Amino acid sequence: MIKNFVFICLFLLLSPAFAQQVATGFVFEDINKNGKKERREKGLSGVAVSNGREVVLTDASGKYSLPVGDDNIIFVIKPAGFAVPLNGFNQPQFYYIHKPKGSPSMRYSGVAPTGPLPKSVDFPLYSSEEPMEFTALVFGDSQPYNRQELAYFQQSVVEEAKREKGAVFGITLGDLVGDALDLHQSYIEVMQAMGRPWYNLMGNHDMNLDVDRDEWSDESFEASFGPANYAFSVGEAHFIVLDDILYPDPRGGRGYWGGFREDQLDFVENNLKYVPKDRLIVLAFHIPLFHINEGSFRNSDRQRLFDLLKDYPNVLAMSAHTHLQRQNYYTQEDGWHGTKPFHEFNAGTTNGDWYSGKLDERKLPISTMRDGTPKGYTRLKINGNSYDLAYQVLGMPADYQMHLFHPRVVASNRGTQAGIFVNFYMGHKDDRVEYRVDGGEWVPMVWVDTVDPEFVRQVMEWDTSENLMPGRRPSNPVNSTHLWRGNIPTNLGNGVHRIEVRAQDRKGNTFTQESEYLLADPVIN
Structure with a gap:
């Protein structure tokens, strides 16, 4: 009887469904910036590393260990005072994709097979002086459905915004393209002109629509941009980026629903264990939380997010998706129990009203949004753990509000x-x-x-x-x-x-x- 029990346990542990490995590696200060850990380059202790759910801190030697399955992205959570490497398109390189067999077969390609887990998955960081006061650029949906609309985006938004002085990085709040996922690479090439680190998050028009599991809806996004859920710190601000689109809709049908999977909220919870309460928490996701009904956003997910953040007095959420612009403030009536209202900025879009409207003198669509907001982008101004937001209307002075x-x-x-x-x-x-x-x-x-x-x-x-x-x-x-x-x-x-x-x-x-x-x-x- 005991032998049979042992045999069954061994069978289960060795079967593919239960197969799990441990990823190990070092977070280190890459002095010569060659991406390789060398003897004279010391490991960095107390740096957070995640597999998308669990979060651990590196030990005194800079080493970490994390469990991984056959579909994980391991990433370092950039601490303040450091920078991560950039590729030639100014995309932050802070992750390693572990998909031994690659993505499932889909209309748009995902991640190619990555093969066996390396012996050591290391993450280089560069020491960097970061001011407590800085500016980041925030783009709402660019969402081109074809190359002509991508050219509209480039010639209007990018050509103007790239001249911004002093912004240390930028982020696009999803819908990078409009369902044509083969435009992701072209979007990346256009954004290279911004000339600074640029973060991206997934929107409902960036998803693989021919899948039957939410975990696979971001395969093409991951191939081009890395993890759909991640975090990083700059100064006294801690940024948490999340995919908040459940697809296919768990209620049935082929649509989507605003919300989070359990593993995503576990990641937020595990990450926050290492973030001091006096930090500014900046959340970034695509679908806004403000629809206080089950029709647009799953109530239980919003509530758990609120509960995880209630002890942080300085919180800002940023979303897009609506092609409108509005300020949302949540209180106890909405399930928020923090010391002051929870502020969500639902940002206007860089494509305005889907590239519609009259053409200007350059033959580019004016594309005013349906609530009368002209298309543009936002400056997020951070000073310590406080923030301010300023909207930039394209082609107008900064004080045109x-x-x-x-x-x-x-x-x-x-x-x-x-x-x-x-x-x-x-x-x-x-x-x-x-x-x-x-x-x-x-x-x-x-x-x-x-x-x-x-x-x-x-x-x-x-x-x-x-x-x-x-x-x-x-x-x-x-x-x-x-x-x-x-x-x-x-x-x-x-x-x-x-x-x-x-x-x-x-x-x-x-x-x-x-x-x-x-x-x-x-x-x-």
Whole structure:
């Protein structure tokens, strides 16, 4: 009986389903930057290394050990004060893919067979002075469906953003391409021009759609970009990047659902064990958390994430996906139990409204988003464990943060239902937006939940044109979360009158914009 039991145990341990190896290696300071650990190069202790679920710290000699199966990516979690190597396209090289048999057969190729596990999987780091105050660039969905749209992205966004001064790295928040995964390499080549380390995360349009397991939906992404879940530190900020798309939808069908697998949340939990509570935690994923219903994001996953982070007073989440821009603040009503609201910035996209709209003087689509936000990108400004966000509208000065809509001419001394509308792109309904006319008293504007009339005007150009216009009609307008309204004074006398608007966000940043309108005698038939 005992012999049979031992035989069964040995059989199970040796069977492929139970096969597991231990990956070992060193994290070391690569003084000569050749990527190889040499005798005089010391190992670095206390550095976190992960297999995508477990997280361990290197010992006094810089050595680590982690269990791996036949589908793991082992990666170092870059500590502050160090840099990782970059390849020729400025992609951070901080991981080793272990897929002995490679990816399963799919329409778009995944990872080629990697063969046996190396005797030592080592990770070189370079000592690097990192300031506590720095800027990172944040791109929402680039999402080109073809090479023409990739060229639009390159000629508009990349050509402008590459001239940014002082940004130490960048990140794209998913939907790097639009389902055509063979464009991933072309996207990488375009992004090389940014000239700085660039991180990427997976969106729902970067997935392998011809698989029946969520763990395989990122095979092509992994082949081009490495792990879909990882982390790194810069200064006093700790970044956690996650794939938050469950595919196929575990509820059934071939769609997707916002959420996380258990192993992903285990990774977050195990990683946070080694992150001090006074650090700034910056989360980056594609689908926003703000849909507080089971239709868009799995409640239990959002709740576990909230529970893991509740003791960190400084947290920022960044998402994209919606092709809108909004600020989301979660409180106890939403399941967040931290000391202050959990802030999620749902970033506008670099492709705007899917490369639609009128063409500018360079024959590039204007592509304003459906909530009236012009396409652009974001600067994430970090100082110690605090942060600020600034939106850069393409082709405009850095302080251009809103646009005004109002009639150009109004009948004097006659009531009107027309109004002055302000679209404050980074605004939240609790922000203070005021206006005054001709230098008078500042008057609070009222936040309104409606469509941006300026964007409505742009769409109506297409629908009322007698001839086909170049480009593609924009999408229909949707309600904006950052729109304010004020009344138009009509009793100021005929002539031109000056409108001034000032908006202040939660960080105390104040922005201004001006415009004019004309008061004239009513026309009487």
